[in-house]
Amino acid sequence: MKFGKSLLLGELLKADAVDHPDVSDNRFWIVCPACSEAIFKVVRNAESDKPALHYFSHYEASKSYASDCELRVSSITQHDVDRLAIQSRAQKLQYFIAALQRVIHEDFLNPFDDQTHVFTESYFRVLRRSGTVSLVRNMMYEDFVKLIKKMSEEEISAFFDYNIEGMGQQEKEYLSTHLSMTTQKRIATDLAKHLVTPQARPSFHCLFDHAFTWFRIRLENNVTTNELSGLENDLLPVLKKLPTTSRKKGIFMLANLQETDYSKLYNAKCNALTILEQALQGEMFRILIRLPYLDILRSSLATKPGT
Numbered sequence: 142m143k144f145g146k147s148l149l150l151g152e153l154l155k156a157d158a159v160d161h162p163d164v165s166d167n168r169f170w171i172v173c174p175a176c177s178e179a180i181f182k183v184v185r186n187a188e189s190d191k192p193a194l195h196y197f198s199h200y201e202a203s204k205s206y207a208s209d210c211e212l213r214v215s216s217i218t219q220h221d222v223d224r225l226a227i228q229s230r231a232q233k234l235q236y237f238i239a240a241l242q243r244v245i246h247e248d249f250l251n252p253f254d255d256q257t258h259v260f261t262e263s264y265f266r267v268l269r270r271s272g273t274v275s276l277v278r279n280m281m282y283e284d285f286v287k288l289i290k291k292m293s294e295e296e297i298s299a300f301f302d303y304n305i306e307g308m309g310q311q312e313k314e315y316l317s318t319h320l321s322m323t324t325q326k327r328i329a330t331d332l333a334k335h336l337v338t339p340q341a342r343p344s345f346h347c348l349f350d351h352a353f354t355w356f357r358i359r360l361e362n363n364v365t366t367n368e369l370s371g372l373e374n375d376l377l378p379v380l381k382k383l384p385t386t387s388r389k390k391g392i393f394m395l396a397n398l399q400e401t402d403y404s405k406l407y408n409a410k411c412n413a414l415t416i417l418e419q420a421l422q423g424e425m426f427r428i429l430i431r432l433p434y435l436d437i438l439r440s441s442l443a444t445k446p447g448t
């Protein structure tokens with residue numbers, strides 16, 4: 142049969158749109174849309190010259206039983222697929238919005254970097270209240286809104302790819318334990334679009350504060366491992382001091398960055414402040430693509446039986 146139903150995503154999935162590991166690792170919990178039995182994916186002609194045939198099949202079923210399902214599944218239309226996808230997308234987004242700030246912080250405390258536990262609850266409280274940090278945060282918010290509103294979904298997706306490239310090895314490995322990259326990106330794109338709506342402003346602030354701290358950790362790690370990016374001398378002191386410095390001194394520090402020419406480092410006209418902004422934006426995109434959507438979906442299913 143051509144379609145399977147993902148219990149996890151609440152969507153009908155076409156066999157040729159599902160990667161093998163998604164099925165074999167049971168990442169989506171795919172079942173027969175007619176009888177809800179577990180099914181598996183078959184690819185026929187995979188190694189011959191003929192076009193490959195992708196389909197789902199029951200593990201075991203008597204012939205009559207399977208063909209009954211076959212008949213019912215073959216009557217599924219694209220309209221049914223779209224309707225379910227839209228419903229489940231809206232529903233998933235609801236779960237994420239409710240959980241977003243908690244999930245961002247949990248991701249921060251997570252596994253692939255042991256430096257994060259140094260940054261305590263009181264550190265984040267200082268960040269939230271700092272008038273100086275809010276200067277940068279507000280500036281970044283304006284840019285983020287403009288960027289997301291102007292980009293198509295494909296462009297946002299490409300932007301995610303670009304930022305995944307900048308991840309460290311452990312971070313990439315951590316990411317590979319999640320849903321397939323296509324699904325991670327689709328959900329992250331929905332979230333990015335949600336974040337530019339006015340009611341999501343507190344979530345954006347939370348995302349920014351964690352991106353700010355991630356970038357500091359990344360630069361500190363560069364110093365520790367002596368793999369310098371060239372930004373450490375100028376940016377690291379600013380990231381460290383900004384949260385506790387007065388607004389007046391903060392403005393002075395930012396103005397200094399603006400006068401620090403990085404054209405040679407980047408082979409394009411830019412200064413340390415624009416590079417800082419780009420780096421923070423990159424960290425925000427990395428957090429969005431890294432969030433454990435699979436776990437969130439699972440726990441939302443666990444607490445909402447029958448949905």
Ligand SMILES: [Zn+2]
Nearest residue numbers: 173175176210
């Ligand atoms: Zn069936």
